[in-house]
């Protein structure tokens with residue numbers, strides 16, 4: 001049996017002396033008149049990279065999504081259409097504002113929300129559609145925007161997993177009214193915890209600045225007048241400095257992610273019964289996590305597959321489980337009413353895992369992981 005000599009982790013950042021240097025500099029200097037200097041730099045770099053006007057640094061992507069929904073005035077009695085298969089952080093903020101998520105199926109190739117399922121789910125209470133760029137794959141943003149326009153509802157992008165991906169030439173984060181990025185330690189750009197709200201919309205931007213600062217008008221640094229009860233969602237300056245250093249290296253980081261995927265593709269691409277991340281014509285995938293989905297006919301579910309890798313000293317993650325299948329949504333029948341129980345997405349979520357995709361991956365480690373997968377599958381057939 002192939003056993004990795006050292007545990008191969010599933011995810012992790014690329015941190016150089018530059019990150020340490022800027023974090024230390026911020027700890028020394030990001031005070032008094034300079035307190036927002038690193039946040040402002042990080043925000044400008046993100047907005048420019050994504051290709052939108054505004055970026056607002058926040059403590060995490062969950063906060064960014066919460067702020068977007070609140071700024072759009074979504075609340076009790078409203079519904080937001082979301083994919084059934086995603087990390088729960090995409091959907092939990094819908095409940096924070098008192099609205100009801102409506103879970104719908106995903107596409108079999110990109111694993112993103114199915115525009116036909118979205119169309120079928122639109123009703124009188126629908127206020128927004130939230131697309132998630134899963135594992136770096138891009139949603140069919142054109143189809144989603146058409147639906148949103150036709151029905152007069154908002155479109156929101158959860159691009160937490162897709163920094164650097166493109167759809168028809170435009171970068172992830174530039175679709176819909178606003179988008180959310182995450183800088184959790186496992187993400188493409190990592191600051192430990194952290195997030196960014198990006199938008200092209202001036203009014204939405206102003207509204208977000210007020211909402212994330214306890215309802216103080218943007219620019220009210222002296223009067224401390226609260227116009228409403230709101231939230232406290234600001235990013236720490238040292239965290240922002242880490243983000244600046246990461247964004248200085250963004251092209252290298254994305255190139256590394258794409259190289260990791262290529263190493264796996266070369267070793268696993270021809271293997272029967274497996275599917276890797278898609279990169280359809282007209283899109284570019286920054287491959288946050290290399291993901292392999294097994295043909296259900298192989299009879300190996302994701303948790304058994306993970307256990308096999310674990311025996312070989314290799315860490316993996318399960319494909320996100322359908323939210324409709326989770327205890328967390330047990331008392332939300334309205335959320336689950338439009339999921340198709342035998343949809344292909346349900347099978348994908350049962351038979352998929354993320355392979356090690358952290359920045360400490362090397363071609364030698366890809367050899368070990370790919371060899372392990374071949375060995376596991378050979379035992380099955």
Ligand SMILES: *Cc1c(COP(=O)(O)O)cnc(C)c1O
Pocket residue numbers: 059060061062063086087089090132158160161181182183184194195
């Ligand atoms: C990581 C992630 C989030 C949440 O990011 P946090 O910064 O942890 O709040 C949201 N949506 C998706 C799809 C994610 O992968």
